[in-house]
Amino acid sequence: MHAVPTLDSSTLDEAASGAAAGAPVRDLRRVPIHPDNWYPLAWSREVKRGKTHGVHFAGEPIVLARTESGKVFALEDRCAHRQVPLHQGVVDGESIRCGYHGWTYDCSGKCIDVPYLGRERLPNGVRSYPCREVEGLIFVFPGDPALAETKPLPPLASVNDKAYKTRRFGRAVKCHYSFMHENLMDMNHQFLHRRQMGQMRARSLGRRRGEGWVEVDYTFARMEGKQPVGEALVFGQNRSSGGQNDKDVMTIRTEYPYQTLQIRTSDQTLVMNLWIIYVPLDAEQRTNRTFGLLSIRKPGIPGALDLAWPLLVWFTERIFREDREIVEAEQAAHDKQGEDWNHEVFPVINELRDLLRESGATHLTPRGEAHTLKDETWQPLRRVART
Ligand code: FES
Ligand SMILES: [Fe+2]
Incomplete structure (x- = not known):
């Protein structure tokens, strides 16, 4: 350069x-703005342990969740079932459970439980975003996830x-x-x-x-x-x-x-x-x-x-x-x-x-x-x- x-x-x-x-x-x-960069979407203190926190990037609703172990992850803030915001749901261990019918998503957005369906019939999940917590800021990579590793914070x-x-x-x-x-x-x-x-x-x-x-x-x-x-x-x-x-x-x-x-x-x-x-x-x-x-x-x-x-x-x-x-x-x-x-x-x-x-x-x-x-x-x- x-x-x-x-x-x-x-x-x-x-x-x-x-x-x-x-x-x-x-x-x-x-x-x-170009989405293929790391953007802070919240301060760490806004995302409490065991809680969800809804944010936006350029109109995209994103839910941040801090699990019981303290880890933060970011998913599309939209349940795959009926599209209600996942931030209205609850953190359940290391996953988010939608507040409506209880569909549950892990940190990769995969649907891991539908309380009234068998495990073999689970539907598709929601989009997940690369997410990192540094110096009191929660950074999300809203663009092509394949590029996240190539871009430094x-x-x-x-x-x-x-x-x-x-x-x-x-x-x-x-x-x-x-x-x-x-x-x-x-x-x-x-x-x-x-x-x-x-x-x-x-x-x-x-x-x-x-x-x-x-x-x-x-x-x-x-x-x-x-x-x-x-x-x-x-x-x-x-x-x-x-x-x-x-x-x-x-x-x-x-x-x-x-x-x-x-x-x-x-x-x-x-x-x-x-x-x-x-x-x-x-x-x-x-x-x-x-x-x-x-x-x-x-x-x-x-x-x-x-x-x-x-x-x-x-x-x-x-x-x-x-x-x-x-x-x-x-x-x-x-x-x-x-x-x-x-x-x-x-x-x-x-x-x-x-x-x-x-x-x-x-x-x-x-x-x-x-x-x-x-x-x-x-x-x-x-x-x-x-x-
Ligand atoms: S709308 Fe989320 S579980 Fe039904
Ligand atoms: Fe100024």
Whole structure:
């Protein structure tokens, strides 16, 4: 995998990058996320021992169950008998028993008991999904199960490093996942956060692109006023006004379908490490559930970060709320217009948009099979009848 170094520029002529002359450009807001990846669908604590938990991936109902032994598995949330949600059933030992007539499924989705039928006459079961529990997250592979083993789970911020304290956060946001990627990568939206951050100016140092990823570096300068305490905790300390002294570099990377944001000081210490993913919930992919892990390097004074933690939570929540409101407004505008009128002028965001278009699926079948641009020419998102 080779990075393709490119010079950053603010010229407008790259705004249409990626679109071959005359070729139709897909409306990014209608590009389904590619299912052949690991997606977190719940926090571990949401799936209690001996209980079921219903979730969704891009309109597909999925039931997560934690068995008596503590193992988690994922099945289609739809009984093979009369299609009622299996999450309304009960966990029975290492299997799920449907709440209606008691058909029972094991962790592979196989029907292992119908209370009123002989064992030799058992019907077909339901679809199962590869499922792994890591660092408090339950990951499911909603695409082609044969590919699950070939795709590694992503590195999750600095959750395993004792030098860091990690905040886990998440929320549902009413927008297509692409707006979320653009929002985090485009640091030229500091104006939105002026009430929280004061007057900051981001300077893009350059961008890089490789197979399946794009990243950009920024530095920040405070143009006016004092650094708020909450910001000092999250973004590093001692940024006074004047715009001269800032040496910290922020790198934001979309490595499809995940996103990271890292801040390093001039001596290369990683002071902040964020991993985040936006999982589509509905079939139209107009709502996503965000799962984020924010690791902050502990300062030299023991316990100082723990003390400051509530302030950090409060500060980050206020920032996220502003981001959520604005991306939901973008989605609402798109829906009203019925198409993408986006006039993007920042080259890295155009590269990101190309990456998300190319990496997405053209459409999904209800069984999660994906088609990509590489397979065929573009066609609009359509529902494929269930067979
Ligand atoms: S609907 Fe599930 S057992 Fe009948
Ligand atoms: Fe923001």
